[in-house]
Amino acid sequence: MALTLLWTVPMAAGLAVWLLAPRRARRAALGLSLAILAYAVWLALPFSRGEGNLRLAELPGPLSEGLIHYFFAVDSLSLSLIWLTALLHPLCVLAAWSEDRPSAYWASFFFLEGGLFGVFTAQNLFYFYAFWDFVLIPMFFIIGLWGSENRRAAAVKFLLYTFLGSMALLAGLVALPVLHHRMTGIWTWDVPGLIATPVGATPAGRWIFAALALGFAVKIPLWPLHNWLPDAHTEAPAGGSVMLAGVMLKMGVYGFLRVILPLFPEISRAAFPIFGALGVINILYGALCAMAQTDLKRLIAFTSISHLGFCVAGLFTLTPEGLTGSALQLINHGISTGGLFLLVGMLYSRAHTRRLDAFGELAGRAPRLAVFFAVILLSSIGLPGLNGFVGELLTLAGLARVRLGLAALGACGTVLAAAYGIPTYQRVFFGPCAAGSVSERVSDLDWRESLALAVLCAFALGLGLFPGPLLRFLTPAVALW
Amino acid sequence: MTSLLVAPNPLPLLAFGVTVLAVLATGFARRRPGATARTIAATGLVVAAARSCDPGAMGLGAGWTPLFVAGALPFLALLPSAGEVAPALIASSVLGMAVLAWARHLFALFLGLELMSLPLYLLLARQSRERRTLEAALKYFFSGSLAAGLFLMGMALLYVSTGSFSLDQAVPARPAAQLALVLMGCAPLFKLAAFPLHFWLPDAYDAASPELASFMSTSVKAAGALMLLKLSVALGPDSYLTWILPAVGAATMTVANLLALRQDSLHRVLAYSSMAHAGTLILLAGTGGEGALSATAVYLWIYLFMNAGAWLVLRAGGLRRVSDLRGLSARRPILALLWAVVILSLAGIPPTGGFFAKLLVFLAALQADKPWAAAALALNGLLALGYYARLVREAFLEAAPKEAPAAETEPPRLVPILVCVCALGALWLGLWAPAAVGVEAWLK
Numbered sequence: 001m002a003l004t005l006l007w008t009v010p011m012a013a014g015l016a017v018w019l020l021a022p023r024r025a026r027r028a029a030l031g032l033s034l035a036i037l038a039y040a041v042w043l044a045l046p047f048s049r050g051e052g053n054l055r056l057a058e059l060p061g062p063l064s065e066g067l068i069h070y071f072f073a074v075d076s077l078s079l080s081l082i083w084l085t086a087l088l089h090p091l092c093v094l095a096a097w098s099e100d101r102p103s104a105y106w107a108s109f110f111f112l113e114g115g116l117f118g119v120f121t122a123q124n125l126f127y128f129y130a131f132w133d134f135v136l137i138p139m140f141f142i143i144g145l146w147g148s149e150n151r152r153a154a155a156v157k158f159l160l161y162t163f164l165g166s167m168a169l170l171a172g173l174v175a176l177p178v179l180h181h182r183m184t185g186i187w188t189w190d191v192p193g194l195i196a197t198p199v200g201a202t203p204a205g206r207w208i209f210a211a212l213a214l215g216f217a218v219k220i221p222l223w224p225l226h227n228w229l230p231d232a233h234t235e236a237p238a239g240g241s242v243m244l245a246g247v248m249l250k251m252g253v254y255g256f257l258r259v260i261l262p263l264f265p266e267i268s269r270a271a272f273p274i275f276g277a278l279g280v281i282n283i284l285y286g287a288l289c290a291m292a293q294t295d296l297k298r299l300i301a302f303t304s305i306s307h308l309g310f311c312v313a314g315l316f317t318l319t320p321e322g323l324t325g326s327a328l329q330l331i332n333h334g335i336s337t338g339g340l341f342l343l344v345g346m347l348y349s350r351a352h353t354r355r356l357d358a359f360g361e362l363a364g365r366a367p368r369l370a371v372f373f374a375v376i377l378l379s380s381i382g383l384p385g386l387n388g389f390v391g392e393l394l395t396l397a398g399l400a401r402v403r404l405g406l407a408a409l410g411a412c413g414t415v416l417a418a419a420y421g422i423p424t425y426q427r428v429f430f431g432p433c434a435a436g437s438v439s440e441r442v443s444d445l446d447w448r449e450s451l452a453l454a455v456l457c458a459f460a461l462g463l464g465l466f467p468g469p470l471l472r473f474l475t476p477a478v479a480l481w
Numbered sequence: 482m483t484s485l486l487v488a489p490n491p492l493p494l495l496a497f498g499v500t501v502l503a504v505l506a507t508g509f510a511r512r513r514p515g516a517t518a519r520t521i522a523a524t525g526l527v528v529a530a531a532r533s534c535d536p537g538a539m540g541l542g543a544g545w546t547p548l549f550v551a552g553a554l555p556f557l558a559l560l561p562s563a564g565e566v567a568p569a570l571i572a573s574s575v576l577g578m579a580v581l582a583w584a585r586h587l588f589a590l591f592l593g594l595e596l597m598s599l600p601l602y603l604l605l606a607r608q609s610r611e612r613r614t615l616e617a618a619l620k621y622f623f624s625g626s627l628a629a630g631l632f633l634m635g636m637a638l639l640y641v642s643t644g645s646f647s648l649d650q651a652v653p654a655r656p657a658a659q660l661a662l663v664l665m666g667c668a669p670l671f672k673l674a675a676f677p678l679h680f681w682l683p684d685a686y687d688a689a690s691p692e693l694a695s696f697m698s699t700s701v702k703a704a705g706a707l708m709l710l711k712l713s714v715a716l717g718p719d720s721y722l723t724w725i726l727p728a729v730g731a732a733t734m735t736v737a738n739l740l741a742l743r744q745d746s747l748h749r750v751l752a753y754s755s756m757a758h759a760g761t762l763i764l765l766a767g768t769g770g771e772g773a774l775s776a777t778a779v780y781l782w783i784y785l786f787m788n789a790g791a792w793l794v795l796r797a798g799g800l801r802r803v804s805d806l807r808g809l810s811a812r813r814p815i816l817a818l819l820w821a822v823v824i825l826s827l828a829g830i831p832p833t834g835g836f837f838a839k840l841l842v843f844l845a846a847l848q849a850d851k852p853w854a855a856a857a858l859a860l861n862g863l864l865a866l867g868y869y870a871r872l873v874r875e876a877f878l879e880a881a882p883k884e885a886p887a888a889e890t891e892p893p894r895l896v897p898i899l900v901c902v903c904a905l906g907a908l909w910l911g912l913w914a915p916a917a918v919g920v921e922a923w924l925k
Contacts, residue, residue, distance in 0.1 A: 066919065066920075067920045068915045068916060068920055069916070070916065126840075126915060129831070130831035130832060130836065130915075131831070133830055133831045133836070134830070134831050134832060136830070137825065137830065140873075141877065144874065144877065144878040145877065145878060151878070152874060152878045152879065155874070155878065156870050156871075156874055159866065159870050160863070160866060160867060160870060163862070163863055163866050164863055167859035167860070167862045167863050168859060170840075170843060170859065170862075171843065171847075171855045171856065171858075171859045174840065174843040174844055174847055174855070175847050175852070175855070178844065178847045178848050204852075207852070
């Protein structure tokens with residue numbers, strides 16, 4: 001019941017907010033999203049008492065009794081991602097308080113949140129896929145209705161491109177129970193049921209692996225399937241970018257962790273050269289592209305690609321360091337990139353431009369903005385003491401244990417991160433500013449925006465200084481080595 | 482396989498016939514029959530369908546008639562209330578479908594096919610006196626006649642090689658008998674507009690009113706699918722059809738989805754969309770076995786709601802071209818929302834019924850060991866979203882034009898209600914059916 005409520009309550013909240021008058025809708029969205037956050041945190045209490053890795057399981061009957069049956073459960077990885085989603089949602093509401101047509105806008109966020117909770121808790125792959133595809137719809141409308149100039153094309157591109165991945169994923173997911181049935185005579189679509197038999201060891205397993213990996217790779221996105229991401233992020237409204245980068249990209253990595261690695265351990269180990277290399281390409285390619293951008297949001301979009309490269313490379317090392325590091329990196333990236341997109345959204349709502357060279361001398365005009373931007377940017381770059389550093393260090397350590405050369409290349413990514421991050425900051429906050437430039441329109445943050453960013457900075461600092469508890473919490477869920 | 486063709490109770494079939502006669506009889510009344518003919522037709526068909534369904538076993542028989550009648554009801558309900566001819570034509574077309582469902586003999590099958598098709602040509606030709614309408618009807622008639630001719634030729638060939646017209650026996654593996662099966666298969670493939678037998682389709686659907694097009698793409702396609710299943714599952718479980726059909730289905734989907742990408746007329750987009758779904762059904766029929774039967778039936782019920790819903794939205798909004806959709810969400814938000822539901826369902830996006838239907842076909846294709854068919858399905862899912870996304874984009878994301886396209890005539894009050902029923906049905910089937918239907922029972 002606890003988990004059914006977890007995804008149905010946001011859906012119901014979405015319907016309620018949709019029907020409210022605009023002025024009420026904002027307050028209701030904030031209140032309801034905070035309530036959902038409180039509920040998600042409360043889920044940790046029964047968690048501490050349970051046994052085993054999967055908790056709070058909801059099953060109508062015995063395991064493996066049918067193909068499509070209602071089976072939801074959480075483990076520590078799911079729960080961490082649920083917390084991240086539930087945390088980012090109210091922050092989006094706070095930071096983008098003046099978005100127009102707020103009823104429908106915030107309703108879309110609730111539908112998105114409910115769908116994401118479904119993805120992170122479903123243990124039956126039918127429900128997993130259903131929620132996986134469902135989240136495309138609210139995001140399509142968020143980009144297409146509230147985005148900037150090229151929003152329509154970007155929304156359609158986002159939908160079609162990610163649906164390419166979805167179709168590959170569907171073919172792979174449907175093949176799993178068919179193959180399982182052929183081997184055991186039992187129909188099941190539950191992840192625990194499928195893990196119990198060596199589906200991955202069959203000749204068809206390699207094709208299924210490829211289809212699933214294609215599906216998840218589009219979502220992450222892994223080079224060369226990353227093309228949808230810069231446009232979607234650039235055109236999406238601030239809140240949409242936060243959820244897209246903060247949580248939706250994680251679905252891809254989550255899929256690797258939940259489905260591919262447990263089901264195909266041998267093939268995954270054998271595929272390390274491919275995915276390790278792709279991960280490192282992501283790191284370097286994303287960082288190099290970020291250096292060349294003149295649009296702030298595009299720049300951050302490419303840093304996302306770079307950061308998720310660490311996750312993918314870390315996963316496929318199948319070492320304790322790599323796996324826990326990439327799980328941690330998921331959370332860290334949600335906090336730092338979510339924060340960056342919030343900040344750029346605030347700049348855009350004041351200056352109505354995202355062009356890097358339009359800004360300058362903001363440090364004097366908006367000191368609070370400058371401080372928060374500095375903390376979040378440094379966390380994203382991976383400064384020791386802030387959260388980004390821990391995840392990157394661990395994934396690189398894992399990579400170094402398997403292939404030192406790749407780790408060295410990957411480490412260059414952190415240098416490149418400083419090379420695009422610091423000059424950007426310098427340009428925007430200390431750079432020269434012509435008279436009459438948009439910078440003069442930039443006022444400092446109001447209390448709502450400051451509150452949202454202060455929360456994120458607190459998490460960045462807290463996780464940077466004390467990563468231990470979260471790491472210990474995540475470890476049992478990703479212990480696949 | 483004979484169990485699939487158990488002799489059904491003939492009385493409901495008589496009820497269908499009586500309905501047709503009763504509707505025709507209203508023509509003798511002194512006053513113009515008005516709505517009476519419509520009411521009699523609708524009541525008679527519903528009663529006959531209710532009498533003929535057997536919830537235990539849908540099989541390949543009378544259990545399909547509720548599907549045919551449900552597809553005909555919106556058309557019947559939205560007829561202009563003058564004259565008994567159109568209700569009689571609809572009723573006799575449905576009677577033909579019922580005969581198809583009852584048929585256990587090839588002659589009965591042929592009779593049903595013709596009884597279903599002839600009223601359709603007339604219904605299409607009666608739409609308007611415009612040249613293109615008559616041209617479309619004539620095209621439809623000629624291609625249908627060709628299909629009937631091929632069917633008769635196949636029958637003759639089968640009789641020569643087996644000495645029987647019965648549907649209760651499997652066709653031997655002799656080349657002549659197999660060829661006969663393939664020739665007979667052309668008739669339902671014409672009705673389903675399979676590639677390369679689809680040339681009548683865009684013109685016919687373009688000339689038809691949305692209600693007629695909805696009837697043609699739900700009931701008639703369902704009857705075509707039933708006929709195809711009778712030929713492939715009952716008559717030839719080990720025939721050439723089991724590998725020809727998936728190939729034809731995949732080709733049909735691909736061609737339809739590619740053609741739909743470049744259409745400006747909403748009627749043509751939906752025509753190609755229905756052709757693509759028919760391609761999926763053909764592929765499903767080719768996976769063979771009783772699983773294909775149940776899956777096809779579930780697919781058709783879901784398809785009935787989403788497809789009829791889409792056509793009825795066109796009727797409700799007076800929409801003709803894709804650009805007419807612009808600003809729909811601002812003009813008529815609820816209609817736009819229902820439009821989004823049926824279109825996303827046709828595209829197969831969860832949580833709608835269309836997703837479950839698509840999933841069934843994936844499962845059937847992989848279970849029948851045809852991974853290439855699954856790959857074709859995946860590719861086509863993506864292609865199809867290309868134009869469905871455009872339909873949603875035009876309705877929601879594009880700004881309204883300066884002057885809204887004026888609907889020429891206010892549609893009947895019933896249309897919005899029917900749209901609601903269809904959209905909610907498509908949504909409800911997506912939420913309820915996956916958990917309620919024991920999928921694995923079909924996948925033996």
